[in-house]
Amino acid sequence: MTNEELKTSIPTLLASAVIEDGSDFLTINVEATDWLSFAQQLRNDASLQFNFLFCLTCVDWKTHLTMVYHLRSTIHRHELVVKAKLDRTNPEIETVSHIWRTAEFHEREVYEMFGVKFLNHPDLRLLILPDGWEGKKPMLKDFEDPINMIRL
Amino acid sequence: MFEEVGTTTEGDLIINVGPQHPATHGVLHLVITLNGETIKNVEPHLGYIHRSIEKMCESLTYRQFIYVTSRMDYLSAHINNHACAMCVEKGMQIEIPARAQVIRVLMDELTRIASHELWWGAMAMDLGAFTPFFHAFRERESINDIMEETCGARLTMNYMVPGGVMHDLHPNFQKRVKDFIQLYKSKIHEYDEMVTGNIIFQNRMKGVGIISPEDVLSYGCTGPVARGSGVSSDVRKLYPYEIYDKLQFDEVLETGCDSFARYMVRIREMQQSIRIIEQLIDNIPEGDFQAKTKAVLKLPKGEFYTKAETARGELGVYIVSEGGTTPYRIKFRSPGFSNLSALNHLVKGGKIGDLIAAMGTLDLVIPDIDR
Numbered sequence: 001m002t003n004e005e006l007k008t009s010i011p012t013l014l015a016s017a018v019i020e021d022g023s024d025f026l027t028i029n030v031e032a033t034d035w036l037s038f039a040q041q042l043r044n045d046a047s048l049q050f051n052f053l054f055c056l057t058c059v060d061w062k063t064h065l066t067m068v069y070h071l072r073s074t075i076h077r078h079e080l081v082v083k084a085k086l087d088r089t090n091p092e093i094e095t096v097s098h099i100w101r102t103a104e105f106h107e108r109e110v111y112e113m114f115g116v117k118f119l120n121h122p123d124l125r126l127l128i129l130p131d132g133w134e135g136k137k138p139m140l141k142d143f144e145d146p147i148n149m150i151r152l
Numbered sequence: 153m154f155e156e157v158g159t160t161t162e163g164d165l166i167i168n169v170g171p172q173h174p175a176t177h178g179v180l181h182l183v184i185t186l187n188g189e190t191i192k193n194v195e196p197h198l199g200y201i202h203r204s205i206e207k208m209c210e211s212l213t214y215r216q217f218i219y220v221t222s223r224m225d226y227l228s229a230h231i232n233n234h235a236c237a238m239c240v241e242k243g244m245q246i247e248i249p250a251r252a253q254v255i256r257v258l259m260d261e262l263t264r265i266a267s268h269e270l271w272w273g274a275m276a277m278d279l280g281a282f283t284p285f286f287h288a289f290r291e292r293e294s295i296n297d298i299m300e301e302t303c304g305a306r307l308t309m310n311y312m313v314p315g316g317v318m319h320d321l322h323p324n325f326q327k328r329v330k331d332f333i334q335l336y337k338s339k340i341h342e343y344d345e346m347v348t349g350n351i352i353f354q355n356r357m358k359g360v361g362i363i364s365p366e367d368v369l370s371y372g373c374t375g376p377v378a379r380g381s382g383v384s385s386d387v388r389k390l391y392p393y394e395i396y397d398k399l400q401f402d403e404v405l406e407t408g409c410d411s412f413a414r415y416m417v418r419i420r421e422m423q424q425s426i427r428i429i430e431q432l433i434d435n436i437p438e439g440d441f442q443a444k445t446k447a448v449l450k451l452p453k454g455e456f457y458t459k460a461e462t463a464r465g466e467l468g469v470y471i472v473s474e475g476g477t478t479p480y481r482i483k484f485r486s487p488g489f490s491n492l493s494a495l496n497h498l499v500k501g502g503k504i505g506d507l508i509a510a511m512g513t514l515d516l517v518i519p520d521i522d523r
Contacts, residue, residue, distance in 0.1 A: 102372030128199035
């Protein structure tokens with residue numbers, strides 16, 4: 001499907017989805033609570049079949065966090081970006097690691113770097129940071145570590 | 153839905169492989185739960201060389217951050233630089249000259265051969281053969297010499313900049329590349345004689361570390377790992393950049409889904425890279441090697457994503473810009489990170505001896521995973 005066709009078919013799946021312009025990917029904003037069911041539809045709908053989650057990350061906007069999911073269908077050759085806005089003090093979103101297994105590692109990385117809690121994740125522990133780092137979120141904009149951080 | 157993770161019962165043996173183990177190709181730490189010789193679970197521990205490159209990039213300008221990325225996947229330094237430079241060019245809408253495009257592709261393909269050579273030697277060494285390592289290094293050395301002349305470095309090259317390449321090719325470049333092609337063609341049969349056709353290697357690799365095409369996609373594997381399972385994933389073919397759509401080369405696909413299939417993909421991919429270099433080496437267009445750009449680059453507000461095919465798979469660069477001279481947020485979608493996440497799936501239920509063979513064919517470069 002082309003971006004234009006996706007643009008017309010996506011709102012039929014989720015009425016509250018907001019389409020954002022200005023990027024070469026079609027970008028959809030969803031509520032964090034809608035994400036899990038929406039993700040399942042994106043994966044399983046015969047005309048969409050987004051079977052490849054190629055990038056999963058988070059952006060700290062100081063007022064809130066945004067989860068960013070880059071999806072691709074290797075069958076239909078179309079791509080999509082889904083964003084979900086999260087509360088900064090208590091960021092929570094459902095895991096999608098049972099839909100795309102790659103999310104298992106990527107969500108653990110986001111969990112330790114941004115503190116996003118992925119609900120129902122099978123193994124939400126630190127992956128990269130050493131033990132004893134709990135509580136400190138290095139990728140947040142206000143993170144300071146005068147000993148280990150080098151300012152260039 | 154999920155296999156049970158990390159459950160141990162009485163009689164299980166937990167062993168640690170790494171962090172400083174020759175077969176972990178850097179500093180990877182694997183905690184392996186064994187029942188007899190059978191692997192129940194493999195849990196990778198990362199972070200031993202984590203340098204928070206993504207965080208550092210937030211305080212570096214668009215010219216500076218490219219230097220850091222050579223240190224990520226140091227065996228594919230050129231291609232890392234290339235992906236980042238393309239992302240900045242996309243944001244700035246810079247057209248790069250034809251000469252720079254050809255130079256970039258030449259450097260990328262030489263890098264790919266050098267990386268696969270090292271993988272081939274290290275893989276054979278993981279399985280207990282030492283001689284192939286020296287043979288691989290002999291050929292790789294010629295590529296390093298070529299790189300040293302033009303780029304000034306043998307490992308962490310910083311040659312590609314937004315707008316083109318940093319400076320022109322060394323006058324010896326064409327001759328040395330042609331010499332290298334001759335050398336390579338006279339030696340490639342040795343690889344098959346020593347390793348590919350060897351019955352011990354075949355027995356250790358065939359049927360080991362099987363991953364189905366569906367799982368490849370679910371785990372987000374790319375590069376030779378995906379193509380070994382018959383999943384078409386070559387960014388150069390699917391989403392061509394630079395001049396790749398004008399070149400004659402095949403996407404290498406194998407359907408074995410096992411370690412041997414991944415091995416064969418890389419062997420055949422080197423030959424395709426030679427084919428690309430042969431098409432270009434006598435046809436490097438004259439002209440500028442760099443487009444005119446401002447000294448300090450400012451990306452417009454927005455989000456930019458580019459991808460390139462490194463020796464290990466798809467490297468994605470995601471830049472979130474707020475309009476300043478430094479990126480607001482950068483994410484590197486590194487191929488090794490996703491490939492490693494499939495390791496447990498690859499080896500679970502197999503024998504401990506097969507772990508090293510399966511891990512070797514993932515071609516892990518740890519700084520690429522840790523960033």
